[in-house]
Amino acid sequence: MAMQMYIITFKGGFSQEASRAVQRHVRQLGGFILMVTPNGPIVAVDDSQAAAVRKHAAVDFMGGVSLNPRGRAAQELQRIFTENLSKQITIPAAGNSQLDKV
């Protein structure tokens, strides 16, 4: 399982409806929304699910991106990504962790 970051744009430009629909689709496929930009969201999706996201009716383009740590606002972007991720990831309680059984 390899998660990759992608930027998504919509057919006919950005709209709230398209953005929400695609974000829901990404979440259903096990992906995460890292940031929403005026052109479309930046998402993290498993390689195997990328094609399924591309097939969504509202998606116009989906391109792989990576974070350059030397970018002007790389730290700010990282903070935004982390903050948004924390809202989507549920960390299991200490006693219920699957790791305890190993």
Add this chain to the structure above:
Amino acid sequence: MGVGQDLLNVPFPQMIFSMAQAIAKGQLALDKSSIETLKVLANTQFDWLPEVTEVLFARPIKITSGNAPANTTVTGVGVDTEPAQFTKLTLLQAGINPTFYQFVDSTIEVKMSISSTTSSENSLDVGVDVSASVDFFFGSASISSHVNYHTANKYSYSVEGSSLLRTELKPAPHPQRIFPTFITVDATDPAHVKITKT
């Protein structure tokens, strides 16, 4: 037909050419997609707050409560916060780069299973029948013989083949010529304007 000939008949040059052609087409499509991503990133702006200025200044506090003597003053600090103006920054400037991919470790695997069997079956059946009878006036005798020869040759030759074409796709560093150079003109001190390229 021999085993050696069958191995020679495997269209390796054609397979390698087809694979190379497929990789080249795939690479071209990937590069086009990465350049398209570059355009999207360069055209997507967001509001960036580059800095927040905090000015610390002395703000002595007079203690008026408790048993403190009158006019007791302790050091205090005030903070004036001054956010800079929001600046439009593209995602590309901010630090999001398009990912470029390249094909590595391409392999062609051909598996062949050749089996050849020959079997020969011969059978010979020779028989002689003699019969004789003697009567009062005459006698008779008959002799009959038969030869049955059966031969069967079975020959089977089968060739089964399967081929596997495998290639690996990995992220690659962005090509220098495709990626823009950022030219920063630092004019904060008009007397000493600095130009840097990154």
